[in-house]
Amino acid sequence: MNMHRSRWQVRAVLAGLAAALVLAGCTADPGTDESGKPIVTVQVITDSRAIPMKDMPWTKDLAAACECTINWQETPASSWSTQKQASLAAGDVADVTIGGYGGGDWGDYGSLFLDLAPELTSMPNLSMVFEKVSFARVVSTWDGKIYGGPGVMLGTMADTGSHMFINKQWLDKLGLDVPTTWDELETVLEAFKTGDPNGNGEADEIPLDFNSPGTGGWGGFQPNILLGGRGISPSGGMGMYADQGTVKSYLTDPAYKEFIQYMRDLWSKGLISKEAFTHDWSQWTATAKGDGKTARMGVSWMWTPSDLFGSKLADQYITIPQLKAEAGQSEKTKWMFGGDGMNYQSNKISIAADVRNKEAALRLVDSMYTPDIGVQMRYGSFGVGVKKNSDLNYTVLDPADSSKNLSDWQFINSLGDRAPSWVTQPGVTLTIPKEFAEVRAADAVYDREIANMDLNTDLIYSGVSFTADEGRQYSLNNTGITQAAMSKFAQWVTKGGIEDEWDAYVADLERNKLAEQIKLQQQAYDRFVKVMADNKVDLNIQLTDPDLVWKDNPDGSATMSRPK
Known part of the structure; x- marks a missing residue:
């Protein structure tokens, strides 16, 4: 007798019986529990x-x-x-x-x-x-x-996930005002570095620190927010922003070059944490909290002071508005708005x-x-x-x-x-x-900065999505664009060279289909804005939420x- 064949015959008979029982209604519905609930x-x-x-x-x-x-x-x-x-x-x-x-x-x-x-x-x-x-x-x-x-x-x-904090106790001890421009911030950071503002007699102050940028694009709590000092409100991590309904990329904008040159100046003077490009999230936040008694960090970005510096040090810090790139500039300052997605x-x-x-x-x-x-x-x-x-x-x-x-x-x-x-x-x-x-x-x-934006035309909305074909192409393009941009940012800040390499960098991004990337983003953006119009949405009203009553x-x- 072929035992192998016999076993399969038995299994087939059992399977047939089970199927018959199901058809006859003799088994429990697998979509309900013992009491018949779905x-x-x-x-x-x-x-x-x-x-x-x-x-x-x-x-x-x-x-x-x-x-x-x-x-x-x-x-x-x-x-x-x-x-x-x-x-x-x-x-x-x-x-x-x-x-x-x-x-x-x-x-x-x-x-x-x-x-x-x-x-x-x-x-x-x-x-x-x-x-x-x-x-x-x-x-x-x-x-x-x-x-x-x-x-x-x-x-x-909130309307933004990133807020800029400065140690007000340090400012007061050193007799300094809250900075309002990039140059004023640099002066403050220099004083933080040399003036022993935490009073422990050690040169352990970190004037400026931030969440380390990666190769995949910009993230939260990072210094690209300073681009708002030139009227650019960066949206997401891909270097895109919207200006009166037109999608643009700041990765090749002269304002971005100016921003990197400024960051290079701060780095060369030792005003940025030496670990800013290498530490992970836990290391960065642990440094900010320190021992909970003596503050070491002067300026950074985060959700709230408590989240970054801990409850014991949070009261030393205040939130400051966007810094102008230079005094007397014509551009209105903006901030990184995320209220639509949050x-x-x-x-x-x-x-x-x-x-x-x-x-x-x-x-x-x-x-x-x-x-x-x-x-x-x-x-x-x-x-x-x-x-x-x-x-x-x-x-x-x-x-x-x-x-x-x-x-x-x-x-x-x-x-x-x-x-x-x-x-x-x-x-x-x-x-x-x-x-x-x-x-x-x-x-x-940041009420002033947000008032300088039209929320119906000056945002790359977080809900914007691509078709399947657009998404695949966008992802392919994005790999080359972000890797080139982010690696150059780290290199230019820490080692310099932007003046000699900028034109080649712009050409590299163009070879990596930056123009096509902007076009894809514009198409998706336009579809989203149409749905907004079809639903009679005015984000300048809905996001300010006038019906909500708030009481402190x-x-x-x-x-x-x-x-x-």
Whole structure:
């Protein structure tokens, strides 16, 4: 007897029996749990600090709201890129995904995701978001479809992620005024280097430091922000900016050359940290915090003083406006604006096109845009991260664990700013602690610079996305452009040579298709602006958010509300 053949025959018979049982309705529906509730599988990309989703009490409220059982699949953000590519290539995405997919995926893989536009009639909460703040719909629209739900952070975010800080105690000790121009900053930095402003008798002051630029393009908290002193508001890391609706690149602009020459001057005088181009994030921030007693850093950029210098040194620092490139210049100063992307975050959540229990999945997503669930997803469960004072009235709580700061506590117990929600929607009153309110004061310093910009024409919006073909070509071009630009920036600042090599550098970028890159960005930009026009969006109004009422409280906390 052929045993190998026999085993396969047995397997075939068993498989046939199983199929027959399924057809006869004799097996449980794999899309429901033991009690008959629909199962919705939710893939979530998690912060490394987060506890398991099932241990966050708010997830039970979400399951009750969607009348379903949630099967959580959790992937650390550090591992998601690899898993994402494998899932897309296999055509296998979870029923619902939080924070996993975006505009760069829709071109090639849009067929894997459900277009939410036709489903909005059964999603009253998400529909309300799109009705009340139309820009939320704009950032969620790709080629006429809505594959992802937004996160609306109005009132809880800022207009820029990077603020410029200077040690005011050092200025006062040395009898110096706050600088207003590049030259004045250089004079201040020289005094910081030689005047022992921290008073410890050691020459350990670091006049200027910043987040180290990489070869992949400009990032946050880096000195290219100074280009705003010449009226250029850099958008993103690719050297692009918009000026009255026209996309340009500053990488070959004379203002960029002038900026690099200025940075070279600072470096040659020892006014920039020797590790500025080599340290990693943790080294940079650790240097800024020091021992928590004696400040060592004079000037840098970050979200808030507490985030960079720590709570013990933060009070020594103030936020300063954009510096003019030179006194008496004609150009109006601008800042690096990011309020569109931070306040209206796109593609926070998506649903698979072949979702098993569509109605339950739609209820689940729509429930995230209710006030009770939204505030818990953002800050933590009731009694853990948030106190519910009354209907639609909430207070964000300080950490129950005194060893954790507020930001860590938030990300341990919630999705934080990964949450698809609108916390400050009409009728809601929200009180946030001092640590979260701090950024508002830092942001206000740049009101003048932002007023010098038309937010409808002078931004490369973060929600701008490419078609599949555009995206591939843009990525190919970008490799050569950014590597050439960023390596030259580091070289010219630390070693010099820009005067002799500038023309060859410009020619190199042109060979790497910089003109085509600008054209691709302009095409995508124009499509996005058209969607803005179709939805009657005026960002000069929506991003200043005139309906939001903000109140500073005596203890440093703040309360915000929005009338119904």
